[in-house]
Structure formats: structure tokens, C-alpha cells
Amino acid sequence: MSDYNDADDHQVSSSKALASRALDAGRRDLLKKAGAGVALYGAGAMFNLSRAEPGTKTVNTSREWDKVFPESDKVDHRKVSFQNRYGITLVGDLYSPRNAEGKLPAIAVSGPYGAVKEQSSGLYAQTMAERGFVTLAFDPSYTGESGGEPRNVSSPDINTEDFSAAVDCLGLQPGVDRDRIGVIGICGWGGMGLNAVAVDKRVKAVVASTMYDMSRLFARGYNDSVTLEQRTQTLEQLGQQRWADAESGTPAYGPLMNELEGGEAQFLVDYHDYYRTPRGFHPRAVNSNGSWTVTNPLSFMNMPLLTYIAEISPRPVLFIHGENAHSRYFSETAYAAAAEPKELMIIPGASHTDLYDQMDIIPFDRMTEFFNQHLVA
Known part of the structure; x- marks a missing residue:
């Protein structure tokens, strides 16, 4: 793990992704039959086999503040890099309480799925650092400033490992008590974080905020609406896409994320309003650009x-979800499957994306109490 300051080696120019604007009518019909569910995260793109280049990986090597949220004067911040078990270099933002002394508890933070550390995870990390924790918000493999080729791909194994690599990084910090480390996973990285904590017994407590189970979403669609016939058809098309990718030597990319054409469900509008507006847009985020x-x-x-x-137990799990979130069932199902000690906190009136950045809605007080109680040596 090292400070990230090798500007000369990592300067990369950025280019905006090119993508097709619409699916044809037959593909739209197929998506509707599949519950329109997986379209948001790229399984909808599986029906669009045209090629588009991803945004080129860019690296911010300056000390300028490049987050979508204001910088806190209560926190010290620096960029770090570290490797996961597969040799992929990850880049993160390390936040520490200003003028802190002694060894502090620490939290690894990542998500949402398709976001970067300059968005929600950084906001969570900085806020929890204000409350006495050393925190690390990181870009998962293949996204943001982290390494891995090709760009803009994810993996249930490698991205689970990314959380454990972040724990490695935190545990090597001189101001961190490595026996008092927790995890916060947001949206799709809520499921990844839970998976990581189940296998990584070093982590003492975990929060899953506005959680998605990405494997369930991709396999079954929203609300488990995809039939076996539709799943089989999807896998057939993905197999054909592999032939096309193998022949070209490069992967095809789907449509630009979170564009609106009119008539979308409210949760898709909510995603657009976060990722594609000044509220949360960041040029390195898959979901923004x-x-x-x-x-x-x-x-x-x-x-x-x-x-x-269930093997997270006896370590505690805190699930946080919005009352009106389309994704609420992911947390409810996971909560039912988890073993005690566990807690499901439903935020009245909140949507899925409210828990990305709405400071008056995200229950930071409860998270602080939770980690103060459970991150004990």
C-alpha cells in the first residue's frame, strides 16, 4: 500500500463513451417481458450487441478536491493505492479525523454499483471520519482510478476480494487498530460487502445500505420476474456475444448508462437525477459517463x-433501506437469511437513491452507534 502520487506514470486522457441511444422494438419487448429489471445494470445491454467504446480510465493525481460533496475541515484526506489478492492495483481515498491520536477503529466503504469513490462512498467515508473512524473509500477493480482490464466489468469474486484488500490496506495504517475494522457496502456493493464479511473473519461488523444483491438481479431480474425461458435466451445471446468479442479482440459495451427517453419508471428517473446531473455526476463513474x-x-x-x-454471525449486520425504495426486498430477504445479531432499519419515505447522498435521511447517527458498539478489540 502506498500514497498515490505517480502522476507521470498514470496520466491518461479521458474520452466520453460512445453508445447507442436506443434498443429496437423487439429488444424492448423482450426487456419488458423480463421485468425490465436487469436493464439498469447492463443485462439490458445484452440485447444490444452493437459496439461502443468505454470511457478511458483516468487518474486524478492532483491534490485538488474532485468529489461531488464538499470537503470537510474536520478530516484529513489523502489518496492511497494497494493491491488485491489478484494483483490488481486499487485506488482509494483515506479519511482520518483531524488531530486524532492513538489507534482508531476503521471502516472500508464502497458502492454504489457503477459509482466511484468521489460519489456516495466518499461521502459516507468522510462523514464517518468526522465521527472518529479512519475510513477508506475505494474504486473497485476495473472501474474508476483502480486497475484491471478490460474497463467497466465486474465480478462477484474479484469485487468481493476488493473489500478484503481494503481491509488489508486499513490494517497496515499506523493509526488503525486492525482488530477494530468494519465494512459499509452501498447499493450493489452492499451485497459484495456482506459476501466479503462472510468469508473474512477479520471484519467485526458490517452495514449494508440501500442494498442490491447483484447476482439475484442478473439471474432473475427485478422482483424475480425472469422466467427460465428468458434466462436461457439471455445466456444464448451472451454466448453469441462472446464469439463476437473473441473475434474482435475487444469487448462490446452497452448503451450509455442512465439516459432518459421518457416514460421510464420512477427509480430509473431517480438514478438519472443522481448520476447524470450536477448532484452526483462524476466523469469516471460508469453510471455517469x-x-x-x-x-x-x-x-x-x-x-x-x-x-x-448466515456465517457472518456472531458478528452483527445492520441493513438500512428506504421505505419507498424499489430495491427494498433485497434487504428484507437478506435480513431474513442472516443470523443474529442483525437489524433492519427502514427509513420512512426514503427512496433508493435518497440513501446515496441525502444527509438528513442517511442515518449516520445509528451507524456511528452501531460501529462504536461493535468495533471492539
Whole structure:
């Protein structure tokens, strides 16, 4: 793990992703039959087999503040890099309480799915640092400033490992008590975080905020609406896409994320209002300025992330979800499968994206109490 300051080696010019604007009528019909569910995260792109280049990976090596939230004067911040178990270099923002002394508890933070550390995870990390924790918000492999090729792809295994690598990084910090480390996973990284904590016994407590189970989403669609016939058809098309990718030597990319054409469900409008407006836009985020590979869903479709969620116990789990979130059922199902000690906190009136950045809605007080109680040596 090292400070990230090698500007000369990592300067990369950025280019905006090119993507097709619409699916044809037959593909739209197929998506509707599949519950329109997986379209948001790229499984909809599996029906669009045209090619589009991803946004080129860029690295911010300056000390200028490049987050979508204001910088706190109560926190010290620096960029760090570290490697996961597969040798991929990850980049993160390390936040520490200003003028802190002694060894402090620490929290690794990532998500949402398709976001970067300059968005929600950084906001969570900085806020929890204000409350006495050393925190690390990081870009998962293949996204943001972190390494990995091709760009804009995800993996239930490698991205689970990313959380454990972040724990490695935190535990090597001289101001961190490595026996008092927790995890916060947001949206799709809520499921990844839970999966990581189930296998990584070093982590003492975990929060899953506005959680998605990405393997369930890709395999079954929203609200488990995809039939076996539709799943089989999807896998057939993905197999054909693999031939096309192999022939070209590069992966195809789906449509630009979170564009609106009119008539979308409210939760899709909510995603647009976060990722594609000044509220949360960041040029390195897949969801703001790029697209996933068309074959991105493959490994998730037969590798359930939360198979061993009960093995997090006896370490505690706190699930946080909005009352009006379209994704609420993911947390409710995971909560039912988890073992005690566990807590499900439903935020009245909140949507899925409210828990990305709405400071008057995200229950930071409860998270602080939770980690203060459970991050004990």
C-alpha cells in the first residue's frame, strides 16, 4: 500500500463513451417481458450487441478536491493505492479525523454499483471520519482510478476480494487498530460487502445500505420476474456475444448508462437525477459517463453472492433501506437469511437513491452507534 502520487506514470486522457441511444422494438419487448429489471445494470445491454467504446480510465493525481460533496475541515484526506489478492492495483481515498491520536477503529466503504469513490462512498467515508473512524473509500477493480482490464466489468469474486484488500490496506495504517475494522457496502456493493464479511473473519461488523444483491438481479431480474425461458435466451445471446468479442479482440459495451427517453419508471428517473446531473455526476463513474461490457452479467448469473450470509454471525449486520425504495426486498430477504445479531432499519419515505447522498435521511447517527458498539478489540 502506498500514497498515490505517480502522476507521470498514470496520466491518461479521458474520452466520453460512445453508445447507442436506443434498443429496437423487439429488444424492448423482450426487456419488458423480463421485468425490465436487469436493464439498469447492463443485462439490458445484452440485447444490444452493437459496439461502443468505454470511457478511458483516468487518474486524478492532483491534490485538488474532485468529489461531488464538499470537503470537510474536520478530516484529513489523502489518496492511497494497494493491491488485491489478484494483483490488481486499487485506488482509494483515506479519511482520518483531524488531530486524532492513538489507534482508531476503521471502516472500508464502497458502492454504489457503477459509482466511484468521489460519489456516495466518499461521502459516507468522510462523514464517518468526522465521527472518529479512519475510513477508506475505494474504486473497485476495473472501474474508476483502480486497475484491471478490460474497463467497466465486474465480478462477484474479484469485487468481493476488493473489500478484503481494503481491509488489508486499513490494517497496515499506523493509526488503525486492525482488530477494530468494519465494512459499509452501498447499493450493489452492499451485497459484495456482506459476501466479503462472510468469508473474512477479520471484519467485526458490517452495514449494508440501500442494498442490491447483484447476482439475484442478473439471474432473475427485478422482483424475480425472469422466467427460465428468458434466462436461457439471455445466456444464448451472451454466448453469441462472446464469439463476437473473441473475434474482435475487444469487448462490446452497452448503451450509455442512465439516459432518459421518457416514460421510464420512477427509480430509473431517480438514478438519472443522481448520476447524470450536477448532484452526483462524476466523469469516471460508469453510471455517469460510461457503460458496462455486454457480457458483464455472466459470472453473476450462477454465483449467488449471499449463500453464506448466515456465517457472518456472531458478528452483527445492520441493513438500512428506504421505505419507498424499489430495491427494498433485497434487504428484507437478506435480513431474513442472516443470523443474529442483525437489524433492519427502514427509513420512512426514503427512496433508493435518497440513501446515496441525502444527509438528513442517511442515518449516520445509528451507524456511528452501531460501529462504536461493535468495533471492539
